[in-house]
Amino acid sequence: MKEKNTTNQDGTIRALSNRHVQMIAIGGTIGTGLFLGAGSTISKTGPSVMLVYLALGLFFFFMMRAIGEMFYSDPSQHTFVSFISRYLGPAVGHFTGWTYWIGLVFVCMAELTATATYVKFWFPNIPSWIVELIFLGVLAGVNLIAARLFGEAEFWFAMIKIIAIIALIVTGVFMMFSHSATPLGHASVGNIFHNYTLFPHGAFNFISAFPMVFFAFQGIEFVSITIGEAKNPHVIIKKAVNETLLRILLFYIGALIVIMGIIPWTSLSADSSPFVQVFKLAGFPAAAAVINFVVLTSAASSLNSCIFSAGRHFYQLATEVPKDSFMARNFAKISKSGVPAPAILLSAALVLITPIMSLTSATTSIFTIVTGVSSDMYIIVYTLAMLAHRKYRESNDYLPNGFKMPGYRFTSPLTIAFFLVIFISLFFIPEDIIGAIGAIIWTVGFGGVMYFHEKTAVSHEQAE
Template sequence: MTEIKASLARGLTARHIRFMALGSAIGTGLFYGSSAAIQAAGPAVLFAYMIGGAAVFIVMRAMGEMAVKHPVSGSFAHYASRYLGRFAGFVTGWTFTFEMAIVAIADVTAFGIYMGFWFPQVPQWIWVSVVVLLIAAINLMQVKVFGETEFWLAVIKVSAIIAMIAGGALLIIFGFSAPGAQTATGWDTLMASGTLFPNGFTGLLVSFAVVMFAFGGIETIGITAGEADDPSRSVPAAINTVPWRILLFYVASLAVVMMLFDWRQIDGSASPFVQIFDALGLPAAAHVLNAVVITAAVSAINADTFGAGRMLFAMAQAGHAPKSFGRVSRTGVPWMTVVVMAVVLLVGVVLNALLPEALFMIIASVATFATVWVWIMILASYLGMRRSERGLGASVKGSAYAVPGGTAAVWATLGFMALVVVLLALSPETRIALYAGAGWLVLLALCYRFVDRGAAEKKFAEAS
């Protein structure tokens, strides 16, 4: 296979990367998917987000340590190939691309639902078509344009969440409640069912399927290493913000939501944030928040498209994907991968036309499987790196950006990720993810056996 000489243009600053992390972490999973998590676990969902957030932080630190040592585009697929073998890199890269595609379809689905709050008579698929064309246009521009767009979209939603938390806290302090509410806002509303675990411990476990989906795509930070001006500083700076970001934007915002409004009335017909302020008799606030969640959805789709495109570019350079994915425009953008992602998102248009009601939960559960699988491969690659370094006499104490808790924390996180995969089997709605995931891995194994490995053997023979 002919070596691909094309390269990506560097243009992402620490500011861009930090807010890209926000764009990945704060999107559909929080603004829409949280309704399904709340229905499953009730107030106990706050514990689920804290536990899931801690696990994701270890994944991010493991990826960050590898990215600081080896800043490359498509980073974790490269690390999997380097420390676990070529097949592992092939599976990791394509599964991440699959994850981004599925998450993006979920995001465009949520975008259509949000627009339905204002235009209930307009078919959902029309709005999905509009946002797909918009995202394709943004991603075909210079990477700096993409970074600036993502930065300002993230600023809008972060500012709105902070304002919502502050405003909600004032409503709770002054005892404002929804018309006809049976309990006062605050702790009494949160505990309206009489317990933090209204659906038992099982409800908490089931909620992890949606909770982990909410964090999906945050590993895109690692993808930016190939286009960052100074990856050794910008990537760790972005990763280190994960803990407080999760506590503030997920735990604090959902705690305020469930203290303002009886969580049992959250039905998923709109974003729970919009539904609650609408029910409180504050339609202006509901409309403002709907505009914000639309912005958040666009931001998330933007980040998903970027991540998938850059991974496909790196896969093409490694010989894991067609050479055409390695072509870049004069501005250093892998244009072919953007076109492919636009086509994939257009599949979302068709699915929204056929399954407008049931689509989100199905896609979210499949995305959770792909997301958790990628995280497992990141953790396994980290353990492979540590094993390799020990063989060379290196010490983790010498690393400038080591994982807190070292390999013990990584092994514990691997156990948790395996548990999440098992939990997908508990609900009929999420069980389809296991079937889809197993089918996907079998398909990848066949592709590697007959396509990728054959190409690698041919390349080796030509080199000989």
């Protein structure tokens, strides 16, 4: 018997099934960073890169357990930012909501730019802006029709990524166990640990790999944003969050072992996709075209999730302002199909700026800087989510028999400290310094404005 969709009080529909949410979780965990950027991180750190992925995977798992615990206590919320508003105060909540939403818009822009780049592999003469308009129009339409259609699109996008990784792992395992000959020698597990040293290119390169892998995992929290529209949230939260670490181990560590087993890490090109390099050595000449298709669907998947998430976050912001304000009147609305259509449309409209970006090199460099700042802001947002979770533990909402974060007394402060160390490490990496300084300026400037605005509002209320 088909499970019936239920409607939330605000009009949104719980239309996402378990398979949708599980695939969205996998899609959020696996980005283009694995397909394209893994070569760069391996060339910096050698086999030690697996320690970097393991450490970050563990702390992201702890963060997801903290967010999952709060959602388990109240699965009616659409975004984890609502818990920051509830437990750290409206000023911090507004700051985080606006910061996260602006960051999402820039991630959408970056992914939209990427789609045009990948399409040019086959159609070099098509102008980028045409490709960008088509992708944005189609995916915004998918998000406007129904949450279930978004979930279905994400299911198939994620399936393509999974098939590519499993194909790589199966091919690699076969080549390693049969000791297949390649122009670089023989495929073997021994290639991974041959002449192994912890810091082959120095401690600095090892440390600089942490922010690179951190940004590869960015977006892992997208799955939590689907909980408000999932059919059986309590069951789905546990399953989606608990399998985060397993997915990271299977897909990332599995792929890295295979890549370094076939191509000695000293011979791996930092500028080319390691997936393409492995498949070509396996005698698959069409590898570049196939992996280009995979990263195109990966970018489209990220763009699809970004539009979904940005719409929910702007809707959340609109519900937290006075009901007679322009923002609340126009954007705190749910369409007949059960989606926050005005908030989705506004977010997608802002992403339309992307086609204009290609007109001058000046806008491109400004865009690169702003994207860097917004990426660095995610570290601050994640830290605030962890602090909100600590306040939740002290509140009346706390469920002693709920979906509790394991080893909370140790894992919570350790995760917060780890995120702060990642942020501090940005100042030691030349290309990340501007973004880190920009993130601090934004936090102090915009955060200060939010704080004083809140204080003024409270003063007015007390005077009345």
